[in-house]
Amino acid sequence: MTDAVLATHGLSRSFGALRATNEVSIDLRPGEIHAIIGPNGAGKSTLIAQICGGLAPDAGRVEFLGRDVTGWDVAARARAGLARTFQVSALATEDSVLQNVLLGALGAGGSPWRFLRPALSDRDLRDRAEAALTRVGLQDQAALRVSELSHGQRRQLEVAVALTLSPRAFVMDEPMAGLGAEGSAQLTAFLDGLRAEAPILLVEHDMDAVFALADRITVLVYGRIIETGTVDEIRASPAVRDAYLGGAA
Amino acid sequence: MIREAYVNMAVLALLLIVPVWAQMTGEPFTITLATRAVIFALAAVGLNVALGLGGMVSLGHAVFFGIGGYAMGILAFHAQTFTPVMTWPADVPGTKSMPIIWLVAMLTSGLAALAIGALSLRTAGVYFIMITLAFGQMAYFFTISWPTYGGEDGLSIYVRNGFPGLNTLAPMPFFAICFTLLCLVLLFVALLARSPFGLALNAARQSPARVQTVGLDPQRLKLVAFVISGVITGLAGALFADLNRFVSPTMFSWQMSGEIMVFVILGGVARLCGPVVGAVVFVALEHILGDLSDYWHIWLGALLLVIVLFARGGIVGLLAGRARAHD
Numbered sequence: 001m002t003d004a005v006l007a008t009h010g011l012s013r014s015f016g017a018l019r020a021t022n023e024v025s026i027d028l029r030p031g032e033i034h035a036i037i038g039p040n041g042a043g044k045s046t047l048i049a050q051i052c053g054g055l056a057p058d059a060g061r062v063e064f065l066g067r068d069v070t071g072w073d074v075a076a077r078a079r080a081g082l083a084r085t086f087q088v089s090a091l092a093t094e095d096s097v098l099q100n101v102l103l104g105a106l107g108a109g110g111s112p113w114r115f116l117r118p119a120l121s122d123r124d125l126r127d128r129a130e131a132a133l134t135r136v137g138l139q140d141q142a143a144l145r146v147s148e149l150s151h152g153q154r155r156q157l158e159v160a161v162a163l164t165l166s167p168r169a170f171v172m173d174e175p176m177a178g179l180g181a182e183g184s185a186q187l188t189a190f191l192d193g194l195r196a197e198a199p200i201l202l203v204e205h206d207m208d209a210v211f212a213l214a215d216r217i218t219v220l221v222y223g224r225i226i227e228t229g230t231v232d233e234i235r236a237s238p239a240v241r242d243a244y245l246g247g248a249a
Numbered sequence: 250m251i252r253e254a255y256v257n258m259a260v261l262a263l264l265l266i267v268p269v270w271a272q273m274t275g276e277p278f279t280i281t282l283a284t285r286a287v288i289f290a291l292a293a294v295g296l297n298v299a300l301g302l303g304g305m306v307s308l309g310h311a312v313f314f315g316i317g318g319y320a321m322g323i324l325a326f327h328a329q330t331f332t333p334v335m336t337w338p339a340d341v342p343g344t345k346s347m348p349i350i351w352l353v354a355m356l357t358s359g360l361a362a363l364a365i366g367a368l369s370l371r372t373a374g375v376y377f378i379m380i381t382l383a384f385g386q387m388a389y390f391f392t393i394s395w396p397t398y399g400g401e402d403g404l405s406i407y408v409r410n411g412f413p414g415l416n417t418l419a420p421m422p423f424f425a426i427c428f429t430l431l432c433l434v435l436l437f438v439a440l441l442a443r444s445p446f447g448l449a450l451n452a453a454r455q456s457p458a459r460v461q462t463v464g465l466d467p468q469r470l471k472l473v474a475f476v477i478s479g480v481i482t483g484l485a486g487a488l489f490a491d492l493n494r495f496v497s498p499t500m501f502s503w504q505m506s507g508e509i510m511v512f513v514i515l516g517g518v519a520r521l522c523g524p525v526v527g528a529v530v531f532v533a534l535e536h537i538l539g540d541l542s543d544y545w546h547i548w549l550g551a552l553l554l555v556i557v558l559f560a561r562g563g564i565v566g567l568l569a570g571r572a573r574a575h576d
Contacts, residue, residue, distance in 0.1 A: 103448060106463070107449075107465050
């Protein structure tokens with residue numbers, strides 16, 4: 001456990017009588033993709049929010065790079081190297097693609113307290129931003145507004161913004177959501193290579209992607225972990241079969 | 250569609266040509282009208298930083314306009330009565346020097362914006378509107394009940410304040426001062442919008458969650474924008490007081506806040522010269538329609554309705570189309 005990049009210990013959070021996460025302990029190790037699956041309402045989003053700092057847990061701790069970050073806000077965790085992509089794209093839609101990745105570069109390397117020189121003429125920011133765009137294959141769309149992008153391109157841009165942060169760990173909330181078969185396959189191949197750079201905590205509904213990518217899978221049902229294991233272990237687990245996978249596996 | 254830069258240049262050229270023409274044909278009142286438009290424009294350029302770039306709907310910007318006005322009024326009042334502004338901890342005399350008055354106006358309105366912004370930004374949406382309005386009303390009633398500086402009657406300043414090397418008593422030099430300040434502030438705001446700060450602020454308006462996940466604090470960005478906004482509107486207030494050689498609590502009234510917002514919406518929210526266009530149109534309508542009827546606000550209301558319903562980008566949006574993401 002000591003070599004984990006990111007770990008939660010007994011995270012719990014209730015909304016009224018509903019225990020959205022119940023004593024959840026997971027860890028993310030260097031170089032791995034750790035997928036979290038579970039039916040709707042299993043508490044995946046609540047868990048992500050607690051890991052990223054948007055929601056304070058009622059009990060439990062979050063550790064990142066060996067430090068207890070439970071009391072840190074979203075921005076502080078991001079600065080420490082925790083990069084997150086959203087299930088529903090949270091991009092500045094009126095801005096251009098380039099401006100959105102520049103924002104990431106600004107958060108990672110620059111200071112926002114500069115008022116006179118144009119952001120676009122800052123070579124460091126721009127190099128970092130353009131490199132991230134090229135990696136996800138959006139370099140030709142740099143000047144487009146986000147509102148002009150297809151759904152799939154927005155997902156790619158989400159990942160590009162995360163890349164600008166040179167993160168130590170990724171937390172991705174359903175990056176495949178709404179992508180076609182081809183888009184999913186492309187992103188799957190991309191994430192496959194990305195794990196060497198920083199481990200990925202992946203919440204995903206697309207089982208093909210999960211089984212293709214995950215080193216380990218954690219199954220969450222009603223806010224509680226019912227199983228953690230390799231793809232084969234999860235496929236073989238009778239508890240998971242009953243609770244979630246049904247005949248599909 | 251005309252490029253926005255041309256629209257901007259055209260409105261600034263018009264603002265310059267009209268008073269020059271009035272000077273030549275001997276119509277000093279037109280110069281005063283143009284000065285009024287320039288000062289309103291400056292106040293609205295200030296609000297546009299908060300409203301357009303930062304997405305903060307402040308219905309309390311009259312506070313900064315009024316503070317700027319009273320900064321001028323109080324300093325000039327003590328200068329003309331030869332009394333000190335304060336005697337403790339040090340003797341501070343009044344002054345009739347515009348540059349000093351501007352600095353004091355900008356500093357005090359900036360501090361007020363810091364305090365008001367820090368409290369108001371804990372809220373959002375309609376609560377933000379209401380809390381800024383509440384601060385405006387507090388300032389309004391405070392000045393009404395402050396007898397030292399005229400209370401409800403306000404303060405008259407007998408002679409316009411001075412600027413080194415210029416005869417500010419004549420309409421044209423004073424117009425030139427106001428116009429130059431407006432151009433400098435527009436330049437600053439144009440740079441600001443493209444700067445790293447502007448980029449982050451712009452994103453904070455559209456998606457605070459995004460800004461947080463790249464490690465920045467959207468609230469702090471907004472607070473700094475609110476302070477910059479208040480400083481600019483405060484400077485406009487000092488000039489407005491000098492134009493009228495009079496300050497009164499009406500500078501703090503919610504109608505004043507509303508009018509500043511009308512300039513911005515009329516001309517185009519978040520457009521560089523939107524507030525300038527809005528202020529020019531407003532002052533022109535006030536003058537032309539005001540001659541025809543005391544109830545000219547009806548026509549202003551109708552125009553505002555048309556703009557809001559059919560031209561979301563204001564008059565500048567109507568002329569220049571949608572703002573470009575970047576050049």
